[in-house]
Amino acid sequence: MISTALKLFGLIALLLIGRFALAQQPLTIDITKGVQGSGIPIAIAPFGGGAPEDIAGIIASDLQRTGKIAPQPAGARADYSVTGQAQPGGARGYIVQFQLAGIQGAPLLNLSFDVPPNQLRPVAHRISDLIYEKLTGEKGLAGTRIAYIASGGDSWYLVVADADGQNPRVILRSGQPLMSPAWSPDGGKLAYVSFEGRRPQIIVQDIYSGARRVVSAAPGINGAPSWSPNGQRLAFTLSKDGNPEIYALDLATQNPVRLTSSSAIDTEPVWLPDGSIVFTSDRGGSPQLYRIGPGGGAAQRLTFEGDYNARPTVSPDGRYIAMVHRRGGRFHIAVLDLQTRQFRVLTSGGLDESPSFAPNGKMIIYSNGQRLTAVSLDGSVKQDFTLRGNGRDPVWAPYGR
Amino acid sequence: MQYITRNLIAAAALALLAGCTSTGDTTGQDQTGAQQDATTEQGITAQPGQDAYSYPYGQAPSQYDTYDTTGGTAGGQASGGRPGQAVAGGGSAVSADRIVYFSFDSAEILPESQTIISKNARVLTGNTRIITQLEGHTDERGSREYNIALGERRANAVRQAMIAMGVSPQQIRVVSYGEERPADAGHDEQSYALNRRVEIVY
Numbered sequence: 001m002i003s004t005a006l007k008l009f010g011l012i013a014l015l016l017i018g019r020f021a022l023a024q025q026p027l028t029i030d031i032t033k034g035v036q037g038s039g040i041p042i043a044i045a046p047f048g049g050g051a052p053e054d055i056a057g058i059i060a061s062d063l064q065r066t067g068k069i070a071p072q073p074a075g076a077r078a079d080y081s082v083t084g085q086a087q088p089g090g091a092r093g094y095i096v097q098f099q100l101a102g103i104q105g106a107p108l109l110n111l112s113f114d115v116p117p118n119q120l121r122p123v124a125h126r127i128s129d130l131i132y133e134k135l136t137g138e139k140g141l142a143g144t145r146i147a148y149i150a151s152g153g154d155s156w157y158l159v160v161a162d163a164d165g166q167n168p169r170v171i172l173r174s175g176q177p178l179m180s181p182a183w184s185p186d187g188g189k190l191a192y193v194s195f196e197g198r199r200p201q202i203i204v205q206d207i208y209s210g211a212r213r214v215v216s217a218a219p220g221i222n223g224a225p226s227w228s229p230n231g232q233r234l235a236f237t238l239s240k241d242g243n244p245e246i247y248a249l250d251l252a253t254q255n256p257v258r259l260t261s262s263s264a265i266d267t268e269p270v271w272l273p274d275g276s277i278v279f280t281s282d283r284g285g286s287p288q289l290y291r292i293g294p295g296g297g298a299a300q301r302l303t304f305e306g307d308y309n310a311r312p313t314v315s316p317d318g319r320y321i322a323m324v325h326r327r328g329g330r331f332h333i334a335v336l337d338l339q340t341r342q343f344r345v346l347t348s349g350g351l352d353e354s355p356s357f358a359p360n361g362k363m364i365i366y367s368n369g370q371r372l373t374a375v376s377l378d379g380s381v382k383q384d385f386t387l388r389g390n391g392r393d394p395v396w397a398p399y400g401r
Numbered sequence: 402m403q404y405i406t407r408n409l410i411a412a413a414a415l416a417l418l419a420g421c422t423s424t425g426d427t428t429g430q431d432q433t434g435a436q437q438d439a440t441t442e443q444g445i446t447a448q449p450g451q452d453a454y455s456y457p458y459g460q461a462p463s464q465y466d467t468y469d470t471t472g473g474t475a476g477g478q479a480s481g482g483r484p485g486q487a488v489a490g491g492g493s494a495v496s497a498d499r500i501v502y503f504s505f506d507s508a509e510i511l512p513e514s515q516t517i518i519s520k521n522a523r524v525l526t527g528n529t530r531i532i533t534q535l536e537g538h539t540d541e542r543g544s545r546e547y548n549i550a551l552g553e554r555r556a557n558a559v560r561q562a563m564i565a566m567g568v569s570p571q572q573i574r575v576v577s578y579g580e581e582r583p584a585d586a587g588h589d590e591q592s593y594a595l596n597r598r599v600e601i602v603y
Contacts, residue, residue, distance in 0.1 A: 150465065157465050160458060169461035175452035177581035179545055196453040198534075199576060200549075210457035221553055221577060224546040237546065244550045265550040280547055287547055311544035324544045331543060351588075353544055369541065369588070393545065 039067065040135055042082060045074035049087030051094055053120040055127070056084070062128035062142035062164065067381030069135060079103065082131065090114035096123050100131050108134055121166065139360045145397040146365060147181045147190055148372060150390055158192060160207060163396075165385050171207050179393055182225050187400035191215065191225035191234060202236055204251075215249065216256070224268045228275070235259075235269040235277055246279050246292075259296035268311050273318040278302065280310040289323060289336075303336060305343050311354060315361045316398075320377065322346075322355040322364050333366050335377065346379050356395045367392040499601040501559055502594065505540070508554040510562055518559060521601045522566035529569060533603035535559050537577040538584070540593035545579055552577030559599045 042063065047055040059082065060071035072078045084098030097112035109130055113123050122143065129140030144163040149156060158172035158181060172178065176195035183190060184204075191204045202216040202225050216222045220239035227234060228248070235248045238256070246269045249256040260266040264283035271277055275294035280287050283299075286307045290299040303309035308326030315322070318338070325334035330350040336343050351369025358365065358374070363381070365374040372385035372394045385391065456462060499521060501514045510518065525531055537552030556575040564570055585592040 152465065155465075159465070160461070167463065168465075169458055169463055170456060170465045171458055171461045172453060172455045173465070174454070177578060179579075179581060194453055195578070195581070205455055207458040210455045210461075212455050220575065221549055223549050237550070239550075239553055244553070265547065265554070267550050268544065268546045280544070287544075308543065310547045326543070351542060 039070035040080065041070045041072050041076070041078040042080040042131070042135075043072045043074055043076050043078035044082045045084075047084045047086045047096075047098075049085040051086035051088075051096070051120055052117065053086070053124065055086050055096065055098075055120065055124045056082070058121060058124035058164075059128045059131070062125060062140075063132060065142075065164070065383055066132055066136075066140070067376060067383075069132065080108075080135065084127075086120065092116045092119075094120060096120070096127075098127050100134060121162075125162070125164070138362060139399070141358050141360060141363065141396075144359060144399065145187075146372075146394055147183065147397065148391045148394040149178050149181065150392075151177075152390075158190065158205075159391075160190075160397075171210070172205065180224055181393060181395050182227055183395055183397050184227050185229060185231040185398055185400070187397045191227065193223050193225065202234070204234070215251070215254075221267075226270045228271050229273050235271060237267040237269070246277065248277075257295075259292060260299070261296075270312050270314050272314055278312045278314065278321060280312065289321065302338075303343070305334070309334070313355050313357055313364075315357045315377075316359055317361055320357075320361070322357065322366075324353050324355070333364060333375065335364075344379070346375050346377075347373075349373075354393050358396045359399045363396075365394045365396050367394060495600040495602060501555075501599045501601070503555055503597040503599075505593070505597065506551075508551065508558045510558055515562075517601075518562050519566055521603075522563045522568050525563065525568045525572050525603075526566070529572060531603050532572050532574060533601055534574045534576060536582075536600040536602055537575070537579075538582060538596055538598050538600070539580050540596045541580045541583065541588070542593070545581070548579035549577050550579075552579045555597075555599050559601070 044056050044060045063069040063071050079102065081101050082098060084096065086094055086096040089095045092114050093116045095112055095114055099107045100109040101107045111130070115123050125142040128142035132138070132140035132142070141163050145160055146163055147158065147160045150159055151157065154175055156174045156176065156178040157170045158178050159168050160171055161168040174194055174196050176198060179193045181190050181192040188208060189204055189206050191202060193200050194203050199217070200222045201214050202222045203212050204215050205212045215234060216236060216238065218238050218240040221237055221244055223237040225234050225236045232252065233248050233250050235246060237244050238247050239245070243263060244265050244267045245258055246260040246266050247256040247258050259277065262281065262283045264281055266279055266281045268280040269277045276291055278289055278291050281290050281299070284301065287310045289302040289309050289312050291302055292299050302321070303323070306325055306327045309323050311324045313322045321336045321338060323334055323336070325332050325345060327345070331352050332345050332349065333347040333352045333355045334343060334345045346364070347366070349368040353367050353369070355364045355366040361377065363374045363376050365372060372391045374383040374385070375381070498517055501517055502511070503509070504511065525533060535556040537556030539548040539551050553575060556577055560573050560575055563573060583596045584598065585595040
């Protein structure tokens with residue numbers, strides 16, 4: 001019921017935005033799968049106090065989106081309840097206070113925050129994550145961010161938005177293509193490929209200062225940047241020696257080391273927590289995923305299903321590799337469990353690409369060729385990010401600042 | 402006649418300038434925009450370092466239509482035209498006799514492409530001051546970075562064919578845009594066929 005209300009609200013919001021604020025291009029998120037009737041019921045009362053943001057509404061929408069919690073209106077039968085206030089006061093402008101309670105007994109959470117007005121949304125996300133973690137034992141995603149590429153007219157944009165799609169910030173605009181954004185492990189920088197000057201370059205940009213550094217501008221391909229787990233090295237693809245090979249660059253010394261050597265395409269490197277690298281190669285005739293050690297060496301083939309497995313991405317714990325998988329001429333997101341070697345196809349689109357794990361490892365955001373979408377690792381929850389214009393190459397930011 | 406002569410002189414001056422730019426270049430494969438700007442007759446006008454604008458997150462604009470440079474339709478629609486049309490933002494408006502098309506998943510030069518390649522090769526061997534940029538493209542299916550590699554493989558196939566026809570390797574630059582600059586914005590086989598291509602830009 002509340003789900004329908006939320007959708008309707010989202011739709012109205014979208015229409016209003018379309019009508020009055022053409023310039024604004026937020027993502028709105030619809031849960032499309034696995035939510036109705038499932039999840040832990042939790043009654044959320046409107047927050048009193050007259051704050052300019054609907055704190056309870058934001059919390060309900062955040063929790064709804066997890067697929068594991070089913071927000072209900074105040075007073076409905078539910079296992080848990082959330083009540084709170086957001087009123088002017090404190091040193092910074094607003095005091096936000098909330099309680100999470102079970103059916104009986106002492107409150108499970110009882111916290112208050114002193115925040116400036118522009119932090120009311122972030123604090124609502126923080127509360128959502130506290131509730132989610134309390135009830136499920138998993139870290140929440142409401143306070144995280146995503147980055148993606150958009151384009152319109154003759155411009156390409158690198159955008160950073162909150163995980164609910166709100167607050168989209170253009171941190172780079174270019175008159176030439178942008179692609180392959182990758183978050184540094186501390187969430188403070190993005191590496192990406194820019195074709196400015198009509199040649200591909202790998203650039204690292206500090207998102208807070210806007211400062212940019214060209215990390216690679218070799219002849220030929222400069223592509224697919226990926227940060228090492230400690231953030232000190234960057235792996236990427238260069239074709240300066242004739243065909244695409246994987247390199248790793250120490251960001252302090254700026255010295256790139258070549259890790260692969262084949263006459264085939266080697267590209268799309270990503271790091272496992274142990275420093276080894278998984279990448280795409282068509283050395284066997286079709287693109288498949290391979291693994292090499294931190295210093296290169298013999299490659300071990302990881303994928304055997306179908307004739308196309310590419311663009312690997314690694315879960316934060318290093319156990320799962322999500323990828324683009326083709327079967328029957330259609331492209332889907334699939335996941336390989338490195339522990340059990342089980343291979344599962346997660347999505348049913350035909351143009352699915354660019355998967356990226358959420359920092360809690362429970363969701364994967366990807367592009368279905370038209371829109372940004374997220375699917376849970378077990379396939380049970382699906383979220384569509386509906387945005388005006390286009391969005392592609394999504395990457396979920398790590399926890400951290 | 403006088404007009405043509407003047408143009409030829411201008412072209413020669415530009416070529417000379419390009420030669421100067423490339424002195425001190427040790428790789429011999431440099432693809433700097435400055436060189437191309439100076440030597441190409443059409444299409445390539447972007448100036449390196451001037452087509453990207455970064456913003457600190459805290460002050461970044463949250464509206465992006467404002468920043469469209471086209472002055473055209475707002476709304477962030479992907480640009481693109483129907484078959485045969487030049488595409489705004491979709492790369493150089495290259496005429497049909499400078500486009501080599503490819504089969505799905507393939508970088509093999511098709512027999513019907515030989516005429517186009519040899520015609521352009523003759524222009525290049527006839528004037529060794531012309532530098533061409535071979536721009537490789539793919540359709541939208543599959544992974545974006547893998548498509549960058551596929552696009553480069555296609556451009557290299559055309560490069561090899563041109564070299565076999567006598568064109569000097571020094572006259573050829575290669576760049577791959579993968580699926581990032583479709584010639585046609587559609588999502589059907591007809592559009593895909595138009596997007597799997599190498600544009601011979603000079």
